[in-house]
Amino acid sequence: xxxxxxxxxKHHAANQIAARDDEIAAYLQRxxxxxxxxxxxGQVNLIAAGEIVREDxx
Numbered sequence: 048x049x050x051x052x053x054x055x056x057k058h059h060a061a062n063q064i065a066a067r068d069d070e071i072a073a074y075l076q077r078x079x080x081x082x083x084x085x086x087x088x089g090q091v092n093l094i095a096a097g098e099i100v101r102e103d104x105x
Contacts, residue, residue, distance in 0.1 A: 049080040049093050058093055075099070 048064040048071070049057040056062055063082065066074055071081065075096035084091050 048074045049082060051078050051080065 048066045049062065050064065051057060053062050057080070064074070064079070075081065078096075080093040080095055081099065082091060083094050
């Protein structure tokens with residue numbers, strides 16, 4: 048997870064926040080970004096809540 052309050056350095060590894068599966072939704076509601084690895088590319092990106100589609104909601 049990445050805190051948007053950290054601005055341009057939120058993506059740095061030192062600013063990464065670990066979260067359990069049951070905590071992720073609360074962080075996303077507070078505006079945090081989720082660090083995810085692309086299934087095909089393997090590239091790690093920060094993803095905003097509005098870009099995430101949960102499989103159990105489809």
